[in-house]
Amino acid sequence: MNASREQFQEHVLGFLWRQWSALGVAGQSQPVDRWMLDPEALLLATTSLGRDPRLFDEVLDWLNTNGQFINLQRLQNLGQRFGDLTVLRAMAAHLVRRSVHAKWKTLLREEPTAAEAQPLFPGVPVFGLPDELFARHGWQRGPVTLRQLSQPADPHRPTNFLIKLRALFGMQARAEVMAYLLAEESGHPGEMAVRLAYFPRTLQTTLNDLARSGHLESRREGQEKRFWLRRDDWRFLLTWAAASGESAPEFPRWVDWASLYVALESVTRFLNRPDLERASPAVQAIELRACLETLDPAFLRERIHVPPGATGAAYAEAVLGELDRLLK
């Protein structure tokens, strides 16, 4: 289990680096991904899965440059499902020291609970004086030094489509709505509210307002009203080269990142359980099954394909292999 854990965590960390590098963190990345990133989901995932000092501080650096493009309401909605809000609040405490990030104070309404600080970066001791703001939120780490290497997200990369639309439409639900409809062609408010982490009422109002522009159409389907648009009308937004095998650039894929990050968090917790360290493969598989049963059934059905007869070590291997595949 030790080897699986280290390999899995290494892959998750590599994946987070890749995502952040696409958004403008000064990491090494190739512009190959054809999905659109979800900055709020990525940030929350980083608070729990990205506890590597170099990555973490570069993300803080990115927020310092690009924090205005994070939708805090959506961040809080998604934060009910995954991520570590105490880490997020410590990050917010650093950001609000600059007046341009005053909106982040909204995350600091609650007084941090006084508890003994835990190491923020597992296995990385703190030498000398710890960072006061992180310590106040229950996390022990050395002083924060921002290197100011982060750049604005490049609007001409498909991964940054949502940020591009936020720059056009503002920090409101309509950026997500447009991104979703351009990727999926159509949707109804109930389904979109769940997938986009907005309140149904907000989505209903936004879709109705957008429909009044004449560029969005709708029809009744039973109880639901389905909205759609003509993607060809919006092709001017495609400012990147076509992928290999495509004759023209396409809209980036919409991915349910939140469900993937919830799964990665759950499996990481499973792999870090000390009581399973020496358990038999059968017991490990039973506990892993129990862990997966807490995940979104639609996510499991559509994205995790484990051979029906797999048991014991083969089952665990298949699940980790599937998650690994989703990170590629």
Next chain:
Amino acid sequence: MRVRHHPPIHLVVCGGSALIALRLVTRTTQDVDVLATLEDGQLHCARPLPEWLLAAAEAVRSELSLPIHWLNDGPADENLFRLGLPVGVAERLVVRDFGAALQVSFISRYDQIHFKLYAAADQGGRHFTDLRKLNPTPEELLAAARWTFTQDVSDAFRQVVVEVLQALGHGDLHERL
């Protein structure tokens, strides 16, 4: 640089890009930390970098979408040169040629251990994880620790270096410092 008729230059690079170039660490940021220039086998403090080089770096930055100051002289602290680099650093450099006008030498793993131990004691965090990935031997750590004491002679710093050694599982080196 050749197209612009710049004079040839030999840069000595440390930091994350040197770790990547030598395949010692796989993930770091995109900046290039220039420690020194090399002329006639001697290292010279790289600060300030020549204006023409910074202009060329800026031109490359625009084309490749690199961060501002991606090529920087951050580590080229004059105190470092005054107090002394690790003995023999120039002989251990790993040289890469990039055409007639540019040579880049990366500091060796042995010297990285020296710089990373100093940075880990000073800042912790990523420098400590880098140092651990370099998997230094006790003798390498001993040499590195002794060198760091030439850079900062305070008792407080000495104590932090001992803590770093302990965290690396080499607390016993304390007696040999």
